[in-house]
Amino acid sequence: MRKSRNIFIAVFIFGQLIYAQLTESDTSNFNWKLSTNGSWLTGNVERLLILNSADFTVIEQPWAIRSSTTYQYGTINKKLTENDLFSRNFFYLFPKNEIYPYLMGWIESNKRRNFSFRYQIGPGVSWGFINNKSSLIKISFTTTYEMTNHRNSAYSDEKYNGESTIDLLRGTVRFFGKHKLFENKINIAYEAWGQQAFDDKENIRFYGNIVLEFPLTQLLSFRTGYNYYYESVVLSGVKPRDGFLFFGISIGENK
DSSP: OHHHHHHHHHHHHHHHHHHHHHHTOTTSEEEEEEEEEEEEEOSSSOEEEEEEEEEEEEEETTEEEEEEEEEEEEEETTEEEEEEEEEEEEEEESTTSSEEEEEEEEEEEETTTTEEEEEEEEEEEEEEEEESSSEEEEEEEEEEEEEEEESOSOBSSGGGTTOSEEEEEEEEEEEEEEEEETTTTEEEEEEEEEEEETTOTTOEEEEEEEEEEEESSSSEEEEEEEEEEEESSOBTTOOSEEEEEEEEEEEEOOO
């Protein structure tokens, strides 16, 4: 298991090095966006919740790399409740084709769900059946190897009890879309993905997200959105569902 983890980390670092080299190219199609969202309550209950994200895309035919990373931090009455990282990274081949292959690598840690480290890596294929200046819609299929280190070994599904580390193969179906409306006065992006364990039909995961952005300048936008997350196999005492409504700003190219 340790060897598999080291191999994945090496692949991820190698991918980031390639990414750094591509961004230095003057001929690269490079897009980026940074955003921050959150809330702060005081009084009888003190609540701080911050969600930061960074998205980068480099396209230099026949390759492309996309990296999307979010970090969520939260406290209630100064007690740490969220300290969560989720980094999704894709290495594409011939990304401007209607159908193209890719390699996916995800890294995740989540205090709320009480696991210290999770990674997924595997190949996939994407079909961009709508792709023009105002709209992009695509569907993707991926097969991944997944490993999760939990902070306990008692689960909502008793057949996993006794193992703090769970490794398995998953299939992922992802639907993604983004649109520019009213001459780029409103941008909308959404995605939904479902993951099914191959050897356990009851081990499923679902994520849904929608974001509205209102460009204020070429670089600055107001944004609002909602994230929903469901995971069927969690540690005992952890709820399977999470939802997060957010408001904030983003800085990046409004193309």
